[in-house]
Amino acid sequence: MVGWNPISRTYWRRKQIRNPYPLVPVVVLRTKPAKAAILDILTTHCIPSAMSDDLKK
Numbered sequence: 001m002v003g004w005n006p007i008s009r010t011y012w013r014r015k016q017i018r019n020p021y022p023l024v025p026v027v028v029l030r031t032k033p034a035k036a037a038i039l040d041i042l043t044t045h046c047i048p049s050a051m052s053d054d055l056k057k
Helices: 031-044
Strands: none
Touching: none
């Protein structure tokens, strides 16, 4: 988990946390509509490509 610091964040709601992962929200995307919307999003925001050239290789 990015940014997890066990020294400063060991308690949540007055209970000690040993495993922070249950606190991380899970995001579930409907991939088919999301992939279909990529071109529209790129065009709307004047983004030339969905990924940089180094990632295309």
